Amino acid sequence: MNIQLRFFASVREKLGMSEQKVALPADINTVGEVRSWLVARGDVWADVLAPGRALRMAYNQQMCEPDTKISEGAEVAFFPPVTGG
Amino acid sequence: MTIRVQTVDFDLNAELAQLRQGNPGIGAVVSFVGLVRDINDGQNISAMELEHYPGMTEKALEQIVVQAQARWDLINTLVIHRVGPLQPLDQIVLVAVATRHRGDAFAACEFIMDYLKTQAPFWKKEQTPEGSRWVDARETDDLALQKWNMPAQGGDPA
Secondary structure, X not given: OEEEEEEOHXXXXXXXXXXXXXXXXXXXXXXXXXXXXXHOOOHHHHHHOOOOOOOEEEXXXXXXXXXXXXXXXXXXXXXXXXXXX | OEEEEEOOOOOHHHHHHHHHOOOOOOOEEEEEEEEOOOEEOOEEOOEEEEEEOOOHHHHHHHHHHHHHHHHOOEEEEEEEEEXXXXXXXXXXEEEEEEEOOHHHHHHHHHHXXXXXXXXXXXXXXXXXXXXXXXXXXXXXXXXXXXXXXXXXXXXXXX
């Protein structure tokens, strides 16, 4: 499955990229699994997306939970808790 | 409903005039304006940069206004949020609500701001004498949502 990753704010800066197209292994089906799959890349990925780190996730531009199912062509975003207003 | 995300400043009087133009059914307008302060968490702030998630930002703001419309009797609503470089004294955000009676306007305006602070994808980066830093989210903002019976959502609470 192919999806588009998006990163914002401190997450974007630490990873050194704002987006990336990826082809997921067949056993990755949820947003939380995408996060774990990215953590397995190691290095800065393991640090920035580590379990327990305050991180928000969005699926197709909608705030979501780790168990949100993903489908082909989806946009999955990772970012820190928001600080607008 | 009007939602705008923009780099340029806004004129409160002009926006409120537009919000209630030609509608004699409006008996109350409540507005909130958020400003850039020069001190945050004990540090002097010389400037800040506001980043957002284009596309999602507008959807998130629209969704909260729709939720406010379901809770209160709203005639018109306006949300303006600025992005890009800002300085102390600058206006950041405007929420304005027009209703028949004041109770709905006060409540809806506060509800929209509380939601925006925790759910709309904006991030502040401040310039301080020691360099730039991303602003940390405040737990008090999540707590503010609880009075509306709306849990914070989207990821780990850690």
